[in-house]
Amino acid sequence: MLKQLKVEGDQPNTGQMMKWYLLWSVFFVLLLKTHHCFSDTPLPDEARLESLEILTKTQPAEAYRQTQVLYQKTQPDNWQQRHRLVNIMAYQLLILSDLDKADSVLLEWLEVVPENMSHMRTRAMELLGVIAYRRGNMNTARDYLEQALELAETHDDKERIITVNINTAIFLQGLSLFEQSHELLLRADEIAQQEGVSDHLLAVLRNNIAESLIRLERYDEATEYLQDSLDMPEFQADDIAYARRLLVDTLMSKNAFAKAKTYAEQALERYQQRGDLFYQAELHVYLARIARLSKGLNLAEKHINRALDLAEEAQAHQIKTDAYLELSEIKSALYEPAPALAALKQHTTLFKSLHQEQAQMQLIMLREQLDYISHQREISTLEEELKITALNNEYSRRQSLLIIIFLSVISAFLILFFWQQQKKRRQAEDFTGKLHHSYRQLQSAQKQLVESEKMASLGKLVAGVAHELNTPLGIMTTAASVLNESIEQMQTANNSKTLTQKGFARLCGQLQTSDQLIRNNLLRCSKIVQNIKQLAIEPDDRELQSFTLNEAIAATRAELRDELKGITFDCVNTDLRIVCNGHYMQMLLQELCLNSVIHGFNNGSGKLRIVAKVTSNNWQLLYSDNGKGLNENDLGHIFEPFFTTKRGDGQTGLGLNFVYNLVVQAFSGSIEVVKTDTPGLSLKMTFPLAMLSSSSDP
Known part of the structure; x- marks a missing residue:
């Protein structure tokens, strides 16, 4: 309309132009007000939220306090800002290892979020899966992660699809399904490269891919990958600390303990600044192992005791299991058999409770894979049968028609016949290729199932050895205690000149009984060890x-x-x-x-x-x-x-x-x-x- 005003005459009418300008201005103002009135939520304070996310990486406790204050001030109908703040608070509590409070915050959010805003449930489901995995609740973790992925795919939320895949890969590593975990991370990386996600998410992906390479024992690849990552501009302080933590693993595999210690101490300093108890506990276990292998047993004991305290506070059951095993090694090196045995018993108890559910989850997932492969093969077979039936019906129809007009279309029939044969041959080749592919998948799944059963058998063997040795060792410990008390009673009576012949005979009897108990149970332990050694039988010609x-x-x-x-x-x-x-x-x-x-x-x-x-x-x-x-x-x-x-x-x-x-x-x-x-x-x-x-x- 403004263009029409300019071309109607040689000189535009200035008054008319002003009139139209005022009309458009009023219309624009009314449009803005209308948008404000009908908008369901005001725009969030983006700068404030971003500053809280940055503060979370350095001072999670202070960031949590400020986030709580802002959340309390947020209007109930401002769903977008409440959604952001709930996720930020849950992540802060996860860093601070306050899993119960994080659980409570997320579950309360899921109860109040409206049904028509299901996209605001995705991140909460994902974080609940991470919390369940931290606690060792593998079935719960799997359920939450599957629901989170389904929601992310429904709403085509690429960034959330990537983060859920990362956390699912970590979950699969906990089940020792390292190949599947690595493949899932590579798929997430492909999506990230296509979508152009944030530098922080790319850094997290690189670190997790490096960790999957370590789990696959591809240490050289992982080391090179991590060294390159440390020089990348998108790697912030937290990403660098995580990369250094992973480098400790690769360096220890090469017995480079001095360099591994440096990286571990640097990463620990960062996680202490953040107040992240989970990774502090893990790094103290690393430092204890490095100190033990470097013959610094007293320092190793300090690190492992600190790791146990932190793991208990962070509810990090897997780290606690590893810490008790390391404590047993340290006590054995210090020639303290009783504490070493007690630590090993604690490790065995935790290992059984943690890995029994993991082994069951592995078997369930592998059975599901086998069922899926079998189902796909059945579908392929049915499709092939339908194709063959359709081809046979078509061939019969054509053959009936050709009988009627055989002399006129004999050439066309021959051409069509050969074409059909070629088509069937190609279909048979395609079907054979699919069958070979399904067979390879089945072999892979069977191999993984055998590995899971091996792990379950190993757990039974360890538990059996511990159970058989515990009884005689406990009897010897009790007998030694009685022996020591009898000697002290004899010394006390002798020093006080109150030792009678009857009392001396009684104490001697106790000494002989304790000595006999110790000897008998030493022979029992020796027999158990000898029987265990006999289990390894090899042909001898x-x-x-x-x-x-x-x-x-x-x-x-x-x-x-x-x-x-x-x-x-x-x-x-x-x-x-x-x-x-x-x-x-x-x-x-x-x-x-x-x-x-x-x-x-x-x-x-x-x-x-x-x-x-x-x-x-x-x-x-x-x-x-x-x-x-x-x-x-x-x-x-x-x-x-x-x-x-x-x-x-x-x-x-x-x-x-x-x-x-x-x-x-x-x-x-x-x-x-x-x-x-x-x-x-x-x-x-x-x-x-x-x-x-x-x-x-x-």
Whole structure:
């Protein structure tokens, strides 16, 4: 309209121009007022919020106080500013390790935020997942992180998608799923590069990628990556402190303890300024380990005690677990066995409680992956079947049509036929490629499942060793205490001239009893350690002997003459001559017989049956007794170390595990339980034909 005024005449009408100018000014003012009236919230004080975020990195306690004041002054309907302030406060409390208060702030926010503002729930869900992970609540952490990611993707919030992926990667590292964690971080980095996010978020991503490289034991890559990061302008003081903390890991892997100590002390100083208890505790554990390996045991003990205090205050259960293990190493190096054992017991308790849930979570996630792969394969198979059915139907229709007009379109039919064959071949090739890809994914998932089961078995082994050694060590500790008290009583009575002959005899009796207890339990510990050492069996061809099974059975009966009183033997086809390590074969038979006597017959009478059998591929040894047998549940665990049904009677549960190791490791065979309708236990051992002497070959 203004353009029309300028072109209507040679000289524009000034009055008319002013009129239109005033009209447009009034319209613009009214528009601004209307926008102000209909806007649901006033604009937040952006500068004040940014200053609080900056202050959080250096003085989180003071920043929290100021944030609380500003939050109380914020109008209830100013949802945008309240949203920012709640997230800032929760992050400040997370730095200060006040997890309970952070939890409370976030849960209260989720209760009041309106349903139509679901995008304001994303960050709260993410931080609740981080808090749950800090506490070791893996199922809760997973649920919150999944909900946060779903909300971020629904609202296409790229920055929040990146941060949730970072925290999910940290969660996966806690489950020892390092490959998946690294892949997730690389995907987050791709999104960050495409979206052009803040320098701070890029720095956080770089540090987390470096940490994932460390977890994958790619230390050289991680070191180079971190050294480059330290020189980048976008790395602020907190990012540098985190990078230095990670460099401590890489340098310790190379035994560069002096340099690692420097980086650890620099990072610790920064986290002390921030009041971040979590990372202070972790760095004190690093410094304790460095001091121990550098022979500074007193300094190491100071660091580890400080780490335990900080980890307790920060509710950092994983750091506390690592700290107790390090304390056990330090006490052992100081030749203080009792505190070392106590620290190891604390570590074992925490490790079991923390990693049992992690192992379960690993198995759940791996099963989900396997189910997903299986589901995808079923879908692919159905799609291929539908395609083939459609192609067959099309082919039939075309064939019917071609019968009618065969002479006129024979050439077109041939061309179409060959084209169809080529298409089917390409589809078959595509399907084969997808099948190979699914198979590789399945193998990877199975490998991860095996690794998780190995970790669970290791936990059971550690717990078993600790349990078996705790009892004799506790008895020795008590006996030593009684011994010391008896000596002090004797010295006191002697010094005061009140020592009578009767009192001296009583004290001597106590000394002898305590001494005998200590000796007996030392022998028990020695036997336990010897049994554990026997678990590592390797084939030994240096002591090969040729003998019959009857000779080995006779030697076993002679060796266990007292234990096998009242036991009858039924031997079938045991005149086979075998060539192997005779000591190992006799140990195998002895352990089988003792297991039947102790557990099957309760040291009473019974019958043992040993049957040898030769097949075209191997030879078998069938062993059975007519004892009381085992229930269905216990049968699945009899070869596990430290599993026993008579722990209260002093049994360690290593007998059948030793039998298993002998059969599998020493003789390259296999062993399995045979289910029968008769009472007792039946085992089938399979050995290679190479063990048979040539005179016994079938």
